[in-house]
Amino acid sequence: MLSTTDIISGITKGSIRAVARALSKVENGTPDAIDLLDAIFASQRGFTIGVTGPPGAGKSTLVNRMITRYRNSGNSVGVIAVDPSSPFTGGALLGDRIRMQSHATDSKVFIRSMGSRGHLGGLSGATRDASIVLSAAGYTPVIIETVGVGQAEVEVAGLADITLLVLVPGLGDDVQSMKAGIMEIGDIIVLNKSDRSGIDQLENYVKASLDLMPAGLKRPEVVRVSAANGEGLEDLWGAVDRLSATHSEKDKILRSAVKTMNQILQENGILFSEKLLELEYNGRETVEKLILAGRLTPYAVGKKLLERAERMFEHNGSK
Amino acid sequence: MLSTTDIISGITKGSIRAVARALSKVENGTPDAIDLLDAIFASQRGFTIGVTGPPGAGKSTLVNRMITRYRNSGNSVGVIAVDPSSPFTGGALLGDRIRMQSHATDSKVFIRSMGSRGHLGGLSGATRDASIVLSAAGYTPVIIETVGVGQAEVEVAGLADITLLVLVPGLGDDVQSMKAGIMEIGDIIVLNKSDRSGIDQLENYVKASLDLMPAGLKRPEVVRVSAANGEGLEDLWGAVDRLSATHSEKDKILRSAVKTMNQILQENGILFSEKLLELEYNGRETVEKLILAGRLTPYAVGKKLLERAERMFEHNGSK
Numbered sequence: 001m002l003s004t005t006d007i008i009s010g011i012t013k014g015s016i017r018a019v020a021r022a023l024s025k026v027e028n029g030t031p032d033a034i035d036l037l038d039a040i041f042a043s044q045r046g047f048t049i050g051v052t053g054p055p056g057a058g059k060s061t062l063v064n065r066m067i068t069r070y071r072n073s074g075n076s077v078g079v080i081a082v083d084p085s086s087p088f089t090g091g092a093l094l095g096d097r098i099r100m101q102s103h104a105t106d107s108k109v110f111i112r113s114m115g116s117r118g119h120l121g122g123l124s125g126a127t128r129d130a131s132i133v134l135s136a137a138g139y140t141p142v143i144i145e146t147v148g149v150g151q152a153e154v155e156v157a158g159l160a161d162i163t164l165l166v167l168v169p170g171l172g173d174d175v176q177s178m179k180a181g182i183m184e185i186g187d188i189i190v191l192n193k194s195d196r197s198g199i200d201q202l203e204n205y206v207k208a209s210l211d212l213m214p215a216g217l218k219r220p221e222v223v224r225v226s227a228a229n230g231e232g233l234e235d236l237w238g239a240v241d242r243l244s245a246t247h248s249e250k251d252k253i254l255r256s257a258v259k260t261m262n263q264i265l266q267e268n269g270i271l272f273s274e275k276l277l278e279l280e281y282n283g284r285e286t287v288e289k290l291i292l293a294g295r296l297t298p299y300a301v302g303k304k305l306l307e308r309a310e311r312m313f314e315h316n317g318s319k
Numbered sequence: 320m321l322s323t324t325d326i327i328s329g330i331t332k333g334s335i336r337a338v339a340r341a342l343s344k345v346e347n348g349t350p351d352a353i354d355l356l357d358a359i360f361a362s363q364r365g366f367t368i369g370v371t372g373p374p375g376a377g378k379s380t381l382v383n384r385m386i387t388r389y390r391n392s393g394n395s396v397g398v399i400a401v402d403p404s405s406p407f408t409g410g411a412l413l414g415d416r417i418r419m420q421s422h423a424t425d426s427k428v429f430i431r432s433m434g435s436r437g438h439l440g441g442l443s444g445a446t447r448d449a450s451i452v453l454s455a456a457g458y459t460p461v462i463i464e465t466v467g468v469g470q471a472e473v474e475v476a477g478l479a480d481i482t483l484l485v486l487v488p489g490l491g492d493d494v495q496s497m498k499a500g501i502m503e504i505g506d507i508i509v510l511n512k513s514d515r516s517g518i519d520q521l522e523n524y525v526k527a528s529l530d531l532m533p534a535g536l537k538r539p540e541v542v543r544v545s546a547a548n549g550e551g552l553e554d555l556w557g558a559v560d561r562l563s564a565t566h567s568e569k570d571k572i573l574r575s576a577v578k579t580m581n582q583i584l585q586e587n588g589i590l591f592s593e594k595l596l597e598l599e600y601n602g603r604e605t606v607e608k609l610i611l612a613g614r615l616t617p618y619a620v621g622k623k624l625l626e627r628a629e630r631m632f633e634h635n636g637s638k
Binding site: 034035037038041042054055056170171250254255257258260261263264265266267268269270271272273274275276277279287288291292294297298299300301302303305306309312313315 | 353354356357360361373374375489490569573574576577579580582583584585586587588589590591592593594595596598606607610611613616617618619620621622624625628631632634
């Protein structure tokens with residue numbers, strides 16, 4: 001059994017065993033995870049690439065190409081496969097995927113599928129902490145792959161230094177619902193399966209959506225590729241490198257640290273609320289009974305706890 | 320300008336103007352929203368139907384069919400179109416959709432597109448509160464439509480009394496990533512576009528996924544439909560009615576109230592954390608500066624606030 005201290009020194013030396021142990025701690029939200037993350041925080045090397053997009057967009061093929069690219073430059077590559085459809089089960093989703101198997105025996109490629117399990121920050125909290133672990137262990141880049149264009153993906157986009165939104169022709173009406181995603185999620189919009197009919201129409205739609213972006217926001221680059229046959233990939237890597245060059249690694253880490261702090265405030269908040277509930281109602285069971293009996297609404301509970309917190313803060317305003 | 324009291328009495332009388340004002344308050348997270356929700360909570364009639372699935376699955380066509388069905392029985396129908404790709408912009412996503420236009424002039428159909436804006440509970444908090452407003456105003460059912468199979472959708476599934484997961488042939492590798500979604504999200508799995516090739520393969524895959532469900536969990540029904548040409552819809556409505564009949568409306572409302580309380584605890588928690596940050600570090604600006612200078616990690620901040628909260632709770636254990 002590795003101690004927390006062993007794990008910390010193991011990570012900075014790139015020990016695979018230490019990394020695996022740290023990822024489990026992070027995923028399960030064990031109490032010493034916070035000390036571990038504090039200790040390795042400054043060892044992060046950057047940088048993280050988010051890859052997101054709707055089901056069927058060809059994200060795993062693209063991620064596979066990306067792994068090959070960075071391995072050819074001698075980098076170790078970390079991949080976190082976020083499985084937002086399962087906050088409960090975790091599982092080895094990406095490991096199963098046939099297209100990843102070409103890298104399965106490469107010890108310089110660390111692929112991990114994430115569920116949220118016990119992490120108070122849910123899946124995005126667990127993913128954030130896992131990417132810090134991999135980054136501190138020297139994996140550059142850490143690629144975060146997630147399925148979808150929803151809230152979870154916006155959060156992942158917020159984690160990654162560079163985010164690729166992968167789209168394909170044939171999404172039907174729902175491409176409309178991605179208008180906001182197109183404007184907000186991607187630093188680079190990848191139009192995959194460029195050999196398919198409908199690719200021109202998709203590109204026109206994407207560009208029209210980008211024309212609606214508020215002034216002052218950075219307009220994402222749009223790149224056509226065929227991840228399957230390799231067309232356009234050089235253009236895509238060029239776009240990634242240009243974006244990456246605009247910030248120093250250290251800048252990126254520190255900027256993301258402020259976001260991380262906001263997320264941690266939220267995670268801690270859950271603990272505070274639970275504690276207030278105990279003080280005000282002698283525990284959860286009593287409140288649930290009252291609610292189930294129709295004698296109390298959840299909004300009345302919320303209001304009462306806010307008022308109690310106000311009083312506590314009044315009495316504890318000074319140290 | 321309607322007062323909160325006017326809005327409350329307006330909602331229970333089904334006033335469209337009051338409903339619209341209440342929805343704005345809820346979406347923007349204005350402080351009196353909590354009083355409003357407390358007051359109308361007991362007027363809810365149930366029931367809510369969640370409709371989710373990946374882009375291109377034909378959800379709006381299905382929702383349109385569902386509206387027609389309930390309107391034909393004389394019900395008023397509420398639709399909340401959740402736009403998880405945009406926590407920032409809100410917008411009139413569903414209003415744009417051509418297939419909904421057949422109901423646009425029907426005053427007994429209330430269609431609202433939701434963003435999260437100021438709501439502390441984010442999009443799912445805003446959606447939850449909006450469905451309470453529509454339900455209290457007499458819309459039965461309230462249909463919650465959302466795009467995706469991610470965390471946001473699992474949350475929406477938790478809100479709705481009955482959730483339909485809509486799938487179609489042709490999702491490629493990503494149907495694998497939906498294994499967990501298939502087991503966890505849907506009460507009914509709708510296989511849409513039943514006239515497409517690949518439908519048998521999809522059904523086999525879905526059923527194989529369901530075979531992996533832990534014992535004791537309720538296995539969802541699987542129904543094939545073609546929302547576009549109407550095939551299989553009677554079977555689907557039958558499945559919805561059977562599920563709906565298993566609980567009384569009142570039961571459903573009260574059970575969901577406990578979930579709502581947990582969400583509100585989380586939302587309040589954010590406020591508590593902010594307040595602690597102010598006390599411990601004299602405000603956010605100081606902390607951000609220290610973090611950006613690399614002199615403090617976000618995890619160290621989190622730990623310090625937890626310790627401060629512990630001390631406060633020790634001193635305030637009694638009333």
